[in-house]
Amino acid sequence: MINYKTYLIFLFGSLAVSIGLQMLLPFPYGLIAALAIFIVFPLFLRNRAMKRMGGMGSDSGVGGGGFFGQNQGVKYICLACNNRYKGGTCPRCGSKMKRADF
Known part of the structure; x- marks a missing residue:
């Protein structure tokens, strides 16, 4: 400041x-x-x-x-198996259906 x-x-x-x-x-x-x-x-x-x-x-x-802290990136939650991950497809089941988790 x-x-x-x-x-x-x-x-x-x-x-x-x-x-x-x-x-x-x-x-x-x-x-x-x-x-x-x-x-x-x-x-x-x-x-x-x-x-x-x-x-x-x-x-x-x-x-x-500064105010909100460092940007950690967007994590996703798989809608099929409820796995939390980063990236395009779920590493556990391979599904591309996901929702963002901030």
Whole structure:
């Protein structure tokens, strides 16, 4: 999770950059640039925090990382013999009829 000190640094940095852009650019362009900065910086911070937690922002697979724990994969239960397994067909009876067990 991102700490408040880093968040405040980014917040005041984005405020300073947006005020500077409003001073340099004419009225509508400066305002549009300032709004874009206030939209982009929080998205950047959120993406960085999610990568640290191992969530959806990282390249660790299907996501669900930090809060829900590591993804263990889907296990199946055979509808014919009630065996629990991973994969396509049941190793005990060879049936392809199955239901997902999370």
